[in-house]
Amino acid sequence: xxxxxxxxxxxxxxxxxxxxxxxxxxxxxxxxxxxxxxxxxxxxxxxxxxxxxxxxxxxxxxxxxxxxxxxxxxxxxxxxxxxxxxxxxxxxxxxxxxxxxxxxxxxxxxxxxxxxxxxxxxxxxxxxxxxxxxxxxxxxxxxxxxxxxxxxxxxxxxxxxxxxxxxxxxxxxxxxxxxxxxxxxxxxxxxxxxxxxxxxxxxxxxxxxxxxxxxxxxxxxxxxxxxxxxxxxxxxxxxxxxxxxxxxxxxxxxxxxx
Numbered sequence: 001x002x003x004x005x006x007x008x009x010x011x012x013x014x015x016x017x018x019x020x021x022x023x024x025x026x027x028x029x030x031x032x033x034x035x036x037x038x039x040x041x042x043x044x045x046x047x048x049x050x051x052x053x054x055x056x057x058x059x060x061x062x063x064x065x066x067x068x069x070x071x072x073x074x075x076x077x078x079x080x081x082x083x084x085x086x087x088x089x090x091x092x093x094x095x096x097x098x099x100x101x102x103x104x105x106x107x108x109x110x111x112x113x114x115x116x117x118x119x120x121x122x123x124x125x126x127x128x129x130x131x132x133x134x135x136x137x138x139x140x141x142x143x144x145x146x147x148x149x150x151x152x153x154x155x156x157x158x159x160x161x162x163x164x165x166x167x168x169x170x171x172x173x174x175x176x177x178x179x180x181x182x183x184x185x186x187x188x189x190x191x192x193x194x195x196x197x198x199x200x201x202x203x204x205x206x207x208x209x210x211x212x213x214x215x216x217x218x219x220x221x222x223x224x225x226x227x228x229x230x231x232x233x234x235x236x237x238x239x240x241x242x243x244x245x246x247x248x249x250x251x252x253x254x255x256x257x258x
Contacts, residue, residue, distance in 0.1 A: 001121065001177075002048040002101055003041045004079075004094045006087050006192070007034070007062070007109035022058050023219055024109045025065055029232055032065060033219055036112050036238060038074055044117035046105065047074045050097040052090040054083040088190035095183050106192060108174035112228050113216035114238035117175075120210040124177040129206030131197065132177045135170040136212050170209060173216050181205070 007024045024034040038049065049069065053059045059080060069076035079094045091106060098104055103124065105117075115134070124132035146154045172193055185199045186192070200207050214235070217228050232238060 001046050001103055001105060002050060002098055003046050003105040003107050004050045004052060004091055004097075005034070005037060005107050005109045006052050006090055021061050022053075025061055026219065026225070028112075028225060028228055033112065034066070034109060035072070036232075037107060037109065038069075038072060039238060040114055040117065041105070041107070042074065044121060046117075049074060049076045050079050050094040051076055051109075052079045052081065052094055054085075055080045056083055084189075086187070086189045086195075087192040088186040088196045089188035091192055091196075092183055092186035092188070098180065101180065103177060103179055106176045106178055108218075110219040111174045111216060112219060112231070112238075113173065113175075113212065113214050114235045115212035115214040115216075120175075120212075121177055123208065123210050127206065127208045129208045130179050130200055131182055131205075132208045132210055133193075133197070134173040134175040134212050134216075135209045136173055136216060137170045170211060173212060174218070 007022060024037075025032040027033075028036070041047075041049070051062060051066070053062050059078075063078065066072070066076055077097045079090065079097060081090050081093050085093070087108075103121075105121075113134075120132060120134060148154055174193070176193075176197075182196070182200065185196050185203070187195070190196055197207060215231050217224055217231065219225065219228070
C-alpha cells in the first residue's frame with residue numbers, strides 16, 4: 001500500500017517560520033515533523049509514499065531534505081500541483097503514482113499520531129468499503145461545555161470534556177484508507193474531507209470509521225508543538241526513528257550527513 005501525504009498548504013498560523021520553510025519540516029525533538037508520519041506508516045508496513053506539494057519555492061526544501069527517501073529506508077515520489085489546487089485535486093493528481101493499487105492511504109501532512117494503523121487497514125479490508133476514516137471520540141475539547149434548560153439556566157457544566165462525554169459525533173483525524181474508486185470523485189478544487197467524502201456518502205458508497213484511542217495533534221500552532229513534545233515522551237515507539245538516526249538537518253531542511 002502507498003501513502004499519499006498532503007503537504008501543500010502555507011501554514012499561515014505558524015508564520016514567520018513557515019514563510020521560509022514548510023511546516024512538515026519544522027524540527028520537533030530533533031527531527032522534521034514529517035519523519036513521525038513516515039515512522040507511523042512504516043510500522044504498518046508502508047514504505048512507499050507520494051508527497052503532494054505545491055509548485056512554489058518551498059518544494060525545493062522538501063526535495064533537498066528528503067530526496068527519494070532512500071536515506072530514510074522508504075521510497076518517496078513527488079506530485080506537484082499549483083498552490084491553488086484543493087486537497088481532493090492533489091489526491092487525484094497522485095493517481096499516476098499508485099500504479100493500479102487497489103487501496104491507498106490519504107494522510108494529511110500536519111497530523112502527528114501513533115495509533116495502530118494496521119488495525120485500521122484490516123478493518124477497511126474486512127468491511128470492503130470505499131473509504132475508512134480515522135476518527136476520535138476521546139479528543140479533549142479546548143473549552144468547557146454546559147447544558148441549559150428552556151429558561152437558559154445552566155444545568156450541567158464540564159470543563160474541557162472528551163467529545164464523547166457531550167456528543168455522539170466523532171472527530172475526523174485527517175487520515176483515511178481509500179479504495180481506488182475514490183479517485184473518480186476527486187475534483188481539482190475540492191477539499192478531500194469537506195467535499196469528496198460527502199459526495200461518496202451521497203452516492204451511497206460505503207464509508208466507515210475507525211475510532212482511534214491514541215492522541216492526535218494538528219501542527220497548527222506553537223502551543224500544539226509543545227504538546228506534541230510531551231506526547232512523544234509518552235509514546236516512545238512513535239519517536240523511535242531507527243531508520244533515520246544519525247542524520248542532521250539545518251533550519252531550511254537541507255539534508256546533511258555526519
